[in-house]
Amino acid sequence: MADDDTVKKHAICFACAQQCGHIAVVRSGEVVRLMGDRQHPRTAGFICPKGAQAPQLHNSPDRLHYPLKRRGARGAGEWERISWDQALDEISAKILALAETHGPETIAHSFGTIRSSDCAIGTRFMNLLGSPNAVAQDKICVGPTALGEFLTYGFGPSLPALEAGITECFVLWGSRPMQSARPSWRSKEAALAGDTRLLVIDSARTEEARRADLWLQPRPGTDAALGMAFLNAIIDAGRIDADFIARETVGYAELTERASEYSPERVSAVTGVPADDIRKAAYMMSGSGPTAFMAGNGLCQAGVTAVQHGRILACLIAITGNLNRRGGNFLAGPPRDILANGEWMATDALPPAQRAKALGADRFASIGQHDRLDELVGRAWYGKRGVAHWLSSAHEPTLWEAILVRDPYPVRALIVQGHNPVGGSPDTARVREALLSDKLELLVAHDLFLNATSALADYVLPAAHWMEKPYFSMGGASLAWSGDYVEANYAVIAPQFEHRSDYDFFRDLGWRCGQREHWPERAEEFFGQALAPAGMSFDQVAAHHGPLSGAAARHPDHAGPPAPSATAYGTLSGKVELRSGLLEEWGQDSLPYFRRPHIFERAAAYPLILVTGGRQIEGFHQSAQQTDAFRRKNPHPFVSLHPDLAGDLGVDEGQWVTIETPVGHVRQMVRFDDRHQRDVVHADRWWYPEGEATPEDSFGVLATSINVCTSNDPGDVDPIMGSWLMRGLPCRIAR
Incomplete structure (x- = not known):
C-alpha cells in the first residue's frame, strides 16, 4: 500500500x-x-484497551451491516435482508397508526448509557411525536447522586477541583477512577503526590484503597448509614463552617437532629466500620483546608437509598464549607449560551398533559413533577429550561408492566437503541416475557450486534460505531453539566456498509412522521444549531484542537464573568437546602436517611452479600465485550469469592457455582479474589454473548446474567426516582 x-x-x-x-x-x-x-x-x-481495540470492534465479523426483518416467531433467528427505506417506511407507518388509534404514549423508546454524541437523540423524536416514554439509564447511572445534589443546591453533579498545595483531603467514595476514569485520575495525581490526603470509602480493596491514607470498608449497601454517621461526628465535634451554614443554607437545625440518630457506634454495627475509623474519616474530611469529594455510580445502584447518597454527599460538602471553594467542589452549571439538554431534546414540544403520562410519573416525583425542579433550576442558571431534563426519563421496569398487563396503559411499540435490557435490566425473565409478548406489536432494535434483545426484534437495524460519527460534547455529551465547555470533531471515517448513526436513524424516521422541519440533513448542522446562540458553528469548534471553555465557549457579548444570578441556588428557598423544600412538596422525607431494602426481610436463608457491576478498564457496558482483549481476560462470566469463603463452601477456582438471591439464580465460574470481605460475593455485571441463542433462553442470559438476581421490587427501589437495586443484595452460593 x-x-x-x-x-x-x-x-x-x-x-x-x-x-x-x-x-x-x-x-x-x-x-x-x-x-x-x-x-x-x-x-x-x-x-486504554477500549480505545486501542476500537478498530477491532468496528471490524468485528459479528457486526450488523444490513437491515433485517423478522420471519417466523420472535427469537427464532429467521431473518430477511431488506433495505433501509423499506424498514423505515414500515416502521413509521406502524408508529403513526398506533399513535393515531391509541395515543402517542403507547410508543416507547429505550436506550443505553452514553456511548456517542447522538446517544439519547431519540428523546427528541419522542417529544415531537407526543410520547413521554423515552427511557434512559439515568436511574442507575450518575442520576441519583446528581438528583440529590440538584435537590440540595439546585444543580448537580458538583465537580471536585483538586489543587496541589491547596486541597487538604480528597474523598473517593465508591469510585474506581483508575479503572473507569484514568484521565480524570491522572489529573488528580499531582495533588495526591503532594500534601493532599486520600480517604477511600469502598467495599473492595481497590488500587485506590491501597494508596489511601485511610480506607473504610463498609458492608455493601450501607453507605448511606455511614454518611449519616459522618454528619453526626462532624456536627458533634463542631467541625463545621458556621459562617457558610448561617449565610447560605436552610435546615441545619433539622439536619442536626436527624444526624443525632446515627452515632458512629450505632452505625458501626450496621456497616462493619469501627466507630473510631468513622470519626477519623469525619475529621479528615472536615479539616481547616479544602476537601474535594468524588462519588461513584455504585452509590446510584443501591435501590431505596440511591438519591439519599446524593443528598448526604451534598450536605457533607455544604456543612464543611467545601461548596464553590477553591480546592473543594464547585457547581459548573450549564453552558450560558449553548443550548441546554432539554432544549436539544425539544421538551417544549411535548404538551404538559402528555408529559404527565410518562411511565412511572404516578409513583416517582422526579418523573411526574420534574417541571417544578426545572423551573427552580432555571431561576438560578440564566433562565434556561431543560437543564435537568436528562434526569426525568420514563421508568424502565414500569415499561415491562405497561406491555404485559397494560398498567397504567398499554405500550404497543418499542424502539431499543444501543441497549440490551434482556441482559442489563433487573427481573430478566419478565423483560424477555414482555419483549416476546404478542401485546407488543412492534419491536425495533438499532445496534452494533445481534444480542439477547435485538434477536427478539421485528426489525434489526445496523448502527454506526463512534468512529463513523461526528463528535460533539458540552460536557458528558448532551448532558451539559461542565459549564461553558464544548468540543467537536469530524467523523474519523464515513459510515460503512449500511451503518447509520442514532441521529440519522431518527432523522429519517422523523421525516416520515411529520417532523421534517426539526431534523437538519446532517448531524453537524444539528449540533451547529445548539452552538448558534453562542455565535459559533460546528466547523469553528471542530477546527480547535481540544475543548473550548470559559469565555471561549460563550457569545462575545458574554465574555465577562457569569451573571450574578449564577451564584444563587436553584431551590425553593434560593439557598442550599439541607432540609429540601421540594422533597417536602413532593410528599417525601425532606431530610437524608438510611433504610434497608425490603428484600432483607427475606434474607434469613441468604447469609452472603452480592455486589455486581465492578468496572474493568477493558470493558464499558455491552460493546467492548466483543473484543479479543476483553475475551482473553474474561472467557467466562466470573463470580469472585474470597478464598476463605470458597474453602468453607468446598469450591475451587474454575468451578461453576450457582448464585442465588430471593429474586432468582444463575451460574458463573469461580474466580478467587480477596479484595472483598469474606462474606461478599462479586458477580460480573453481564457478559456478551453469554451463549448460543435458543428460543427458550436467548444467548444463555437466563442461565448466566446476574440481572436475573437483581431487584426492581417496589420495596427495593428509590421512592423519589425509581432506581432499582443492583448492589448489596442478600445471596447464597451453591455448588
Whole structure:
C-alpha cells in the first residue's frame, strides 16, 4: 500500500464517557490503528484497551451491516435482508397508526448509557411525536447522586477541583477512577503526590484503597448509614463552617437532629466500620483546608437509598464549607449560551398533559413533577429550561408492566437503541416475557450486534460505531453539566456498509412522521444549531484542537464573568437546602436517611452479600465485550469469592457455582479474589454473548446474567426516582 494512502486524523474516542483524544491512522478509508494524542490538552496521550481495540470492534465479523426483518416467531433467528427505506417506511407507518388509534404514549423508546454524541437523540423524536416514554439509564447511572445534589443546591453533579498545595483531603467514595476514569485520575495525581490526603470509602480493596491514607470498608449497601454517621461526628465535634451554614443554607437545625440518630457506634454495627475509623474519616474530611469529594455510580445502584447518597454527599460538602471553594467542589452549571439538554431534546414540544403520562410519573416525583425542579433550576442558571431534563426519563421496569398487563396503559411499540435490557435490566425473565409478548406489536432494535434483545426484534437495524460519527460534547455529551465547555470533531471515517448513526436513524424516521422541519440533513448542522446562540458553528469548534471553555465557549457579548444570578441556588428557598423544600412538596422525607431494602426481610436463608457491576478498564457496558482483549481476560462470566469463603463452601477456582438471591439464580465460574470481605460475593455485571441463542433462553442470559438476581421490587427501589437495586443484595452460593 502506498504511503500517501495513509493519513492521520484527530479523533475523540467514545468507547466510554471519558472521551479521550486520539490519533487515528486511516488507510483506504479504514482505521488501522488508534494512538493516544499527546497534544490533546485534556488527556495528553492516554489510551486504554477500549480505545486501542476500537478498530477491532468496528471490524468485528459479528457486526450488523444490513437491515433485517423478522420471519417466523420472535427469537427464532429467521431473518430477511431488506433495505433501509423499506424498514423505515414500515416502521413509521406502524408508529403513526398506533399513535393515531391509541395515543402517542403507547410508543416507547429505550436506550443505553452514553456511548456517542447522538446517544439519547431519540428523546427528541419522542417529544415531537407526543410520547413521554423515552427511557434512559439515568436511574442507575450518575442520576441519583446528581438528583440529590440538584435537590440540595439546585444543580448537580458538583465537580471536585483538586489543587496541589491547596486541597487538604480528597474523598473517593465508591469510585474506581483508575479503572473507569484514568484521565480524570491522572489529573488528580499531582495533588495526591503532594500534601493532599486520600480517604477511600469502598467495599473492595481497590488500587485506590491501597494508596489511601485511610480506607473504610463498609458492608455493601450501607453507605448511606455511614454518611449519616459522618454528619453526626462532624456536627458533634463542631467541625463545621458556621459562617457558610448561617449565610447560605436552610435546615441545619433539622439536619442536626436527624444526624443525632446515627452515632458512629450505632452505625458501626450496621456497616462493619469501627466507630473510631468513622470519626477519623469525619475529621479528615472536615479539616481547616479544602476537601474535594468524588462519588461513584455504585452509590446510584443501591435501590431505596440511591438519591439519599446524593443528598448526604451534598450536605457533607455544604456543612464543611467545601461548596464553590477553591480546592473543594464547585457547581459548573450549564453552558450560558449553548443550548441546554432539554432544549436539544425539544421538551417544549411535548404538551404538559402528555408529559404527565410518562411511565412511572404516578409513583416517582422526579418523573411526574420534574417541571417544578426545572423551573427552580432555571431561576438560578440564566433562565434556561431543560437543564435537568436528562434526569426525568420514563421508568424502565414500569415499561415491562405497561406491555404485559397494560398498567397504567398499554405500550404497543418499542424502539431499543444501543441497549440490551434482556441482559442489563433487573427481573430478566419478565423483560424477555414482555419483549416476546404478542401485546407488543412492534419491536425495533438499532445496534452494533445481534444480542439477547435485538434477536427478539421485528426489525434489526445496523448502527454506526463512534468512529463513523461526528463528535460533539458540552460536557458528558448532551448532558451539559461542565459549564461553558464544548468540543467537536469530524467523523474519523464515513459510515460503512449500511451503518447509520442514532441521529440519522431518527432523522429519517422523523421525516416520515411529520417532523421534517426539526431534523437538519446532517448531524453537524444539528449540533451547529445548539452552538448558534453562542455565535459559533460546528466547523469553528471542530477546527480547535481540544475543548473550548470559559469565555471561549460563550457569545462575545458574554465574555465577562457569569451573571450574578449564577451564584444563587436553584431551590425553593434560593439557598442550599439541607432540609429540601421540594422533597417536602413532593410528599417525601425532606431530610437524608438510611433504610434497608425490603428484600432483607427475606434474607434469613441468604447469609452472603452480592455486589455486581465492578468496572474493568477493558470493558464499558455491552460493546467492548466483543473484543479479543476483553475475551482473553474474561472467557467466562466470573463470580469472585474470597478464598476463605470458597474453602468453607468446598469450591475451587474454575468451578461453576450457582448464585442465588430471593429474586432468582444463575451460574458463573469461580474466580478467587480477596479484595472483598469474606462474606461478599462479586458477580460480573453481564457478559456478551453469554451463549448460543435458543428460543427458550436467548444467548444463555437466563442461565448466566446476574440481572436475573437483581431487584426492581417496589420495596427495593428509590421512592423519589425509581432506581432499582443492583448492589448489596442478600445471596447464597451453591455448588
